[in-house]
Amino acid sequence: RDLHSFPTRRSSDLAWQRRWLTGDALQHQAAYWKAALAGAPALLELPTDRPRPACQDHRGSTIDFMLDAELAGDLRALSRRHGTTLFATVLAGWAALLSRLSGQHDLVIGIPSANRGRLEIEDLIGFFVNSLAIRLDLSASISVAGLLEQVKLRTLDAQHHQDIPFEQVVDQLG
Numbered sequence: 001r002d003l004h005s006f007p008t009r010r011s012s013d014l015a016w017q018r019r020w021l022t023g024d025a026l027q028h029q030a031a032y033w034k035a036a037l038a039g040a041p042a043l044l045e046l047p048t049d050r051p052r053p054a055c056q057d058h059r060g061s062t063i064d065f066m067l068d069a070e071l072a073g074d075l076r077a078l079s080r081r082h083g084t085t086l087f088a089t090v091l092a093g094w095a096a097l098l099s100r101l102s103g104q105h106d107l108v109i110g111i112p113s114a115n116r117g118r119l120e121i122e123d124l125i126g127f128f129v130n131s132l133a134i135r136l137d138l139s140a141s142i143s144v145a146g147l148l149e150q151v152k153l154r155t156l157d158a159q160h161h162q163d164i165p166f167e168q169v170v171d172q173l174g
Contacts, residue, residue, distance in 0.1 A: 029164040030172050033133075036157070037173055040108050040135055046101055082148040091134070092144075092151040099138040108135045111155070113162045131166040132158040 067075070079089040095107055113130045134154050138147065 026164060029161045030168070032157070032161040033164065033169045034172060036135055036154075037108065037133060037169070040133075041104060041106055044098060044102050044104060044107065046098075078148075082145060082152075084148050084152045088151045088155055089148060091155070092147045095136050095138060095151065096147065105138045105140070106135070107138060108133050110134075111158075113159060130162055132162055133166070133169070134158055 075089050076086055079086050082089075084092075091109065091111065095109060098107055098109070099105060110131045111134055113132050132155075134151070136147075136150060136154060142150070
C-alpha cells in the first residue's frame, strides 16, 4: 500500500474520541481506577547503594538478558497449566522479585497497552499507547497459582478500562 492509502485521523475521529472520554464511559473508567488504586503505595522502596535524590531526574537504564530455551519452555508450560499468558507469568515473577527485594506486599506495576481495543481505531495511524497500573497483593500467604490468577484477572480488568489516559488517572487520584 502506498502512504496515501492508509487511514488517517480525521476531525470526526477526534470528535468521537472526545465524546467517548467525556461521557458515562469516562466516569465508569475513572471510578474503576479510583477503586483499584485507592490507598496504593506512592512508590516502591527498593534497597539502593545511594540515598534517593531530593530532585529526581527520571533517567533510567536497561539491563539486557536472555532466558535460555529450557527456562522459556518451563515458563510456557507453567502458563499453560494455569491458563495465563507468558506475559502474565513473567509479570507475576517480576512482581514476586520486586516484593521480595522491597519487603512490600502491596505493589503497583506499570505495563504498556496498545490501546486499540475499539474497532473504530484499529486502522488509524497514530500512537495510541497507554500505561496501565496493575496493583497486586503479594501477602505472605499467596501461592504461585494464586499470584498467577491475580495477575491474569487484574491485567484483564485494567485492559477493559484502558481507554482513560494514564495522565487523567493520575490527575483524578491526586
